[in-house]
Amino acid sequence: MLIGTVAAAMFPTWAVGCAQGGGDAVIPGSGNPLLLASLLGLVTITTLQFYSASLTLLSVADSVRR
Numbered sequence: 001m002l003i004g005t006v007a008a009a010m011f012p013t014w015a016v017g018c019a020q021g022g023g024d025a026v027i028p029g030s031g032n033p034l035l036l037a038s039l040l041g042l043v044t045i046t047t048l049q050f051y052s053a054s055l056t057l058l059s060v061a062d063s064v065r066r
Helices: 002-010 012-026 031-064
Strands: none
Touching: 002 012, 012 031
């Protein structure tokens, strides 16, 4: 995943073009809806990961403190 993240950061237009082109190749015209669905999924999962990390940090801090 780290390699994919670095590649997408270095070439953002290439990464978007590949996702859009892949969607259009499977079903013509579905590239843009695929990008929108990917964005919504990314925001949702990232929010859940931040929430889980904050709960873990609070649990660790609470167990260390008297």
